[in-house]
Amino acid sequence: MRILVTGGAGYIGSVVTEELLNDGHQVVVYDNLTKGHRAAVVPGAQCVHADLGDGQRLRQTLKHEQIEAVIHMAAYSLVGESSMNPAKYYQNNVTTGLVLLDAMLESGVKKLVFSSTAATYGEPKQQPIDESALTNPTNPYGETKLAFERAMAWYDSAYGFRYASLRYFNAAGATMRCGEDHDPESHLIPIALQVATEAREYVEIFGDDYPTPDGTCVRDYIHVVDLARAHILALGELEKGSQIFNLGCGGDGYSVRQVIDTVQEVTGKEIPTRVGPRRAGDPSTLIASSEKIKAELGWQPKYQDLRVIVESAWQWTLANPRGYSD
Numbered sequence: 306m307r308i309l310v311t312g313g314a315g316y317i318g319s320v321v322t323e324e325l326l327n328d329g330h331q332v333v334v335y336d337n338l339t340k341g342h343r344a345a346v347v348p349g350a351q352c353v354h355a356d357l358g359d360g361q362r363l364r365q366t367l368k369h370e371q372i373e374a375v376i377h378m379a380a381y382s383l384v385g386e387s388s389m390n391p392a393k394y395y396q397n398n399v400t401t402g403l404v405l406l407d408a409m410l411e412s413g414v415k416k417l418v419f420s421s422t423a424a425t426y427g428e429p430k431q432q433p434i435d436e437s438a439l440t441n442p443t444n445p446y447g448e449t450k451l452a453f454e455r456a457m458a459w460y461d462s463a464y465g466f467r468y469a470s471l472r473y474f475n476a477a478g479a480t481m482r483c484g485e486d487h488d489p490e491s492h493l494i495p496i497a498l499q500v501a502t503e504a505r506e507y508v509e510i511f512g513d514d515y516p517t518p519d520g521t522c523v524r525d526y527i528h529v530v531d532l533a534r535a536h537i538l539a540l541g542e543l544e545k546g547s548q549i550f551n552l553g554c555g556g557d558g559y560s561v562r563q564v565i566d567t568v569q570e571v572t573g574k575e576i577p578t579r580v581g582p583r584r585a586g587d588p589s590t591l592i593a594s595s596e597k598i599k600a601e602l603g604w605q606p607k608y609q610d611l612r613v614i615v616e617s618a619w620q621w622t623l624a625n626p627r628g629y630s631d
């Protein structure tokens with residue numbers, strides 16, 4: 306297929322692009338490079354350097370490149386920033402998202418896989434979180450992702466759009482070529498690896514008095530290749546109808562301390578930590594269930610072991626100590 310990957314110069318989008326190309330698809334990356342990197346765009350993919358809000362450029366791209374389906378990864382995704390500046394998140398994740406939906410509608414492209422987030426659920430009591438859990442986002446990031454999901458549902462019922470929305474927590478790990486390079490970096494594994502390379506002094510732990518086995522928060526980590534495969538699998542099954550799938554690591558998740566210990570083991574470096582106060586709105590445990598996507602699409606994660614995930618991210622960090630060159 307000829308597939309447009311929005312945000313294909315970003316962390317997960319670059320790996321989705323890599324996997325699509327490996328499968329023999331043709332890929333056009335559409336990215337404004339505000340957060341992504343030119344060097345992350347995988348050779349073999351065409352790159353359109355433009356903003357999703359530019360409807361004309363988007364329509365032109367969909368038409369000229371004869372795009373058949375879209376994988377939509379472009380968004381802002383910093384939870385804290387979204388609470389400080391919700392306007393920025395509504396503008397990029399909702400308003401700009403609607404420009405994409407309308408350009409697709411005008412161009413007759415009606416297949417869409419959306420990278421949503423498990424932040425749409427807020428703080429459910431029951432873990433692991435399955436798709437029947439109530440959506441109740443506790444920050445504008447989750448709220449804007451949910452708003453876009455709802456728009457897709459209405460475009461489905463009115464215009465026959467077919468979409469899959471994937472809700473997950475923490476993408477992690479790397480391929481040989483593509484890894485995580487965010488500025489600012491807010492994710493635990495790359496932060497701990499920055500300490501290992503002495504780019505940062507210590508890891509701050511936000512609270513160690515949670516009701517978890519070691520007192521630190523428990524979270525879900527999914528290897529970025531497993532995530533990319535889920536996006537591609539969902540794309541191939543859109544004919545069956547629109548769907549929402551959760552993606553989780555399986556098992557009980559990993560505590561912040563377990564992640565830091567694993568980074569120490571893998572890198573052989575000491576990772577100093579400092580315990581700070583809890584962050585507002587941080588639940589003790591967040592784990593998503595993957596049972597539905599396993600049962601219905603046969604998704605099987607290959608890299609569930611945290612050590613394997615950290616090892617892949619460490620190899621990428623060693624090869625790219627300052628991140629992407631461009």
Ligand SMILES: NC(=O)c1ccc[n+]([C@@H]2O[C@H](COP(=O)([O-])OP(=O)(O)OC[C@H]3O[C@@H](n4cnc5c(N)ncnc54)[C@H](O)[C@@H]3O)[C@@H](O)[C@H]2O)c1
Pocket residue numbers: 311312313314315316317318335336337338339340341342355356357358377378379380381382397401420421422423473474475476477487
């Ligand atoms: N990283 C995670 O752990 C995680 C977890 C759950 C969901 N997600 C979702 O997955 C997607 C990708 O996440 P990521 O970590 O790869 O993010 P990222 O910031 O690395 O990539 C996003 C890309 O989108 C581009 N972009 C943003 N707004 C754009 C616009 N208006 N026009 C064109 N390009 C634009 C950025 O330049 C960037 O390259 C996001 O939608 C995010 O909400 C990520």
